[in-house]
Amino acid sequence: MPTINETVSEEIRAQARKLLEDGTVAAVIGYGSGSLPMTVKPLVVRSPEDCRKLIWNTFCVLNLANYLPATLKSVEPPRGPRDPKPEGPLPKVAICATGCWSRSIVVQIQEHQVARDRVVVLGVGSRGMVSRRKVEALFGGREILAVEEGDHDLIIQGADFSETINRWDVVRDNCQTCTHPDPVLVDVRIGEPVSERKNPNPFIQVDALEQKSGDGRWAWFTEEFATCIRCYACRNACPLCYCPTCFVDDAKPQWVGKSLDAVDTGLFHILRAYHCAGRCTDCGTCETVCPKGINMRMLTKKLNKDVLNLYGIEAGMQPDAPLPLTTYAMDDPQQFMANEPGSGKEGK
């Protein structure tokens, strides 16, 4: 009997082929198989024949929405920067999306980076994606040469061992605390819908950090980010980071120093996180792609918690809703006002 993800792969291939063949879309964004165990390659497929390369498995850890604006642009007829938009509808792009990725697409729509009518969402309910790092940590330095995926187990093989482990135990932290695994936008349903998860506390990891003293949090921050090499993988893998020029790449004026000075590194991470406030869907890509395993997701997760507590909003749940930080309501909390009750309580 095929596994759930084998069935999903088959459906993705069939639907992608159909959409490309009947001309509904000009490209499909999905995943192809990787060269190492537990890796996958983001893939843009443009011909029905290439659809056989599409796969789906438990290691699809990168948020594909990151590729959506550029792929949409790539299928438009070429034109100069000042040429008018061509008449008639522009070609569409299909994209595989789980809960958090679909919410990123919603944010891209809300922020006018993506036109809703040009996107065909192949909605896949997420069963949680596995952290390669967690699996590797279980095997402490022994090289993993093959991983076989079942619905609930993973068979991990090396040169001289073969062990079966429970899949959920090595699912990424963000997936374990996720409450919306099913896509919020679905044009073509792939596989079975996944029900909302009743998570007693989706912010459990943030709460643990918040309980530390100010000094304790500062110690966590300095230590966690000390190994950053400023490669910006976290930024570049994020579908929310689409500025043509990032503040760290500005040369006139330059906002951030270029070395590994802790002040510069910290500034980059804090500003990056704040730029994602009210927009982040906790897809975990930033943390996953970090070559140093830095847990920068804690910063955005804390901001997600704040936005939820202050404004009752989780990012990307409704395409037609306003963005929490670009709108104003008379009953917005304003603890930052000096004469407001409740202000000043947050000080050290």
Added chain:
Amino acid sequence: MKVFKVSSVELDAMMQEWSKVHRVYAPVLAKQPATSSDCAPGWRRVDGGSALTLSTGPTPASVKSFFFPQPETLLTYTLENNHPDKGLMREPAKSKKMQVVVGVRPCDARSVLLNNLPYQEDPFFQANRQRTALVGFTCEQTLSTCFCSQMGGSPFGSEGLDLAFSRTQDGFIVEVGTAKGEVLMAGLDLAPAEESEISALASRRSTGGKADATELDTLKGSELGRLYDAPMWKSLGESCINCGACTFICPTCYCFDIQDEVVRGQGRRIRYWDSCMFPLYSLHTSGHNPRGQKVQRTRNRFLHKLKYFPDRFGPFSCVGCGRCVQDCPVNIDIREVMSDLLAVE
């Protein structure tokens, strides 16, 4: 060449001895911040007590930062008003103390020789090279991501190492490759290695598969225009997210930029790692960017390593350590890029 026999206990004692006179560093295997301010990320200062542990395959961080620190202060100055030296650039006093890097793998040792080609006349790189001794360990085991022999190296290679340790049944034999190696061995009372152990290593070296290097060498003769215009770059550039992870973890990526940083009137001119993956890398003052598109930057990195560098200096600018293969967020595998390039008509 002198070859000695060393037991594991003697190795620990040697590191202790060296740490009394030199700065000794060993790789950090887990995620851990630098243990002292002069320590390169991914390495720790050995100052007594801790024995050396090595993982299979390359060290987590390459040795690049010992020769090409991130950042390196080139000049310092003051901008304080009324200061007699205001605006005068001075070379900072730098430690001339020998640093001994222990636990280096043959791939990384070779990377230093390769980086030395473009940096032959670079005073900073050369000064660092002069004061750094590399104590390496040949690889009795490799990872599935290792491909050093394909790039012209060898898991048993001692090229670029001052001291090369190789495992034997009951310890190591150590080859003293350079004058710096001689200095490290001076005063140590060690037995010479047995002839059988030396010949066993030699035979491992000769059977250690150099054959596949020849296939790749045909790339060096390929016409650049054909490689440059190959359709493969489009899909590769499309999936690349243009982060700098590969360039920063790569032992043979050596690009830098220079900047002045001034804090409260005290200035320093630093040279820091740059990456051809970043748009700012190739941005001209005019605003024009000759590599303004992602695909152009991705192509540049691979063609630099596999075509431009060999055209200029001879060897490929890659030692086959496989770090980029392991850590690329989107699984761009340079081995696949090379076989795709070889297949270009």
